Amino acid sequence: MPYATEDNITDLAVERWATAESPRLAELMTALVRHLHAFAREVHLTEDEWMAAMRWLTRTGQISDEKREEFILASDVLGLSMLVVQMNNRFGAGATPATVLGPFYIDGSPAAPFGADMSDGAEGTPLFVHGTVRDVSGEPVGGAVLDVWQADSEGVYEAQLGEVDEARLRAKYRTRPDGTYCLRSVVPKGYTIPMDGPVGELIEHTRISHFRPAHIHFLIDEPGYEKLITHIFEEGAQYLDSDVVFGTKEELIVPFRRHESGTAPDGTRFDIPFVTAEFDFVLQPGK
Structure with a gap:
């Protein structure tokens, strides 16, 4: 050679x-x-630029652990994550579009019954998200599991809090035979991505917005259907058009309706303000 x-x-x-x-x-x-x-x-x-890149990659690995995925965050802000998602999830018309997983997913969330509160006492306005899971032909998908996680009313995920005794703002809900689901939480807040690491340091040298609009994550992995990783976004939220990870899709923007009092989707009576969001997930048949 x-x-x-x-x-x-x-x-x-x-x-x-x-x-x-x-x-x-x-x-x-x-x-x-x-x-x-x-x-x-x-x-x-240049050699100096090459060395700076090597050190940046090293620090990205060093700051990552089972609760913080700095490399995923780097992929997200470079648009690579969303590109890969879109190339590999070319669902048909009517199916709910996929978006990024994000760096704060924690596997093994506990099962929660219909309408159960996954906030674990977190402060904030009560939020009920409800709707139906169905296939593209309109048939309900009973028994489907929705793995749900979100930030709190201050824009903070459980994964960012260090030691937490119980699952916080994450749970798994199973649809009823008619495909309906209902979960209780608190209204999430849009947030900045972590800026205390190598990714944030890089963004600080640009004019890129480092915020994400308010949203809730969903993962549905039901046999017979394509795995769906997606969000719902609050209609009218800040940063919808400048999501730092390019994750916003028009089909996923949902009205969050405020009620001063009344009966929630799970039948609970409220004498204080609460919010509801209705969204139907449509699953793509498996290949």
């Missing part, structure tokens, strides 16, 4: 990575090498 020069090093690196035993790994790595080398040539990457 010839020694590396500026002119042939890309070909040499591609040739090496093409030896991967998995054809898909070989495809991914050779394409990555070509694009990385092309990027370095296009911007004429």
Whole structure:
């Protein structure tokens, strides 16, 4: 093999990575090498810039743990997460669109019955989200599990609070035989992404808004249907048109209706203000 020069090093690196035993790994790595080398040539990457990037990646790994995924956050703000979501979730007309998972998902949320409160005593205006899960033909999907999580009324997730005794603002709800669901929580607040790490440090050098509009996350992984990871967004919320992770979709914007008093969707009577949001999830049939 010839020694590396500026002119042939890309070909040499591609040739090496093409030896991967998995054809898909070989495809991914050779394409990555070509694009990385092309990027370095296009911007004429300096050694100082290369070292700064290596240190940034190192710090991104060091700050990450089971509750904070800084690499996912980096992917989100670069638009890569949403690009991958859209390429891999090309659902048919009428199906609920997918959006990003985000860096604060915690696996293993507890099961909660119809209408149960997942706020664990968090302060805020009571919120009921209700609706139906159905397929694209309109048939209800009974027994579907909605894995739900959100930020609180101050824009903070459980994953950002350190030690928490009980699941907070996250739970799993199962639809009734007629496909209906109902959950109780508190009205979430739009929030800034974490700015105390490498991603925030990078954004500070730009004019990019580092805020997300108020939203609630849903994950529905029902046999026979495509897995759906999505949000609902509060209609009229700030930052809908400048979501730092590019996650907003028009179909996912929902009116949050305020009631001064009355009967909630689960039948509870309220003498204080509460909010309701109605949204039907439409699942794409599995391949």
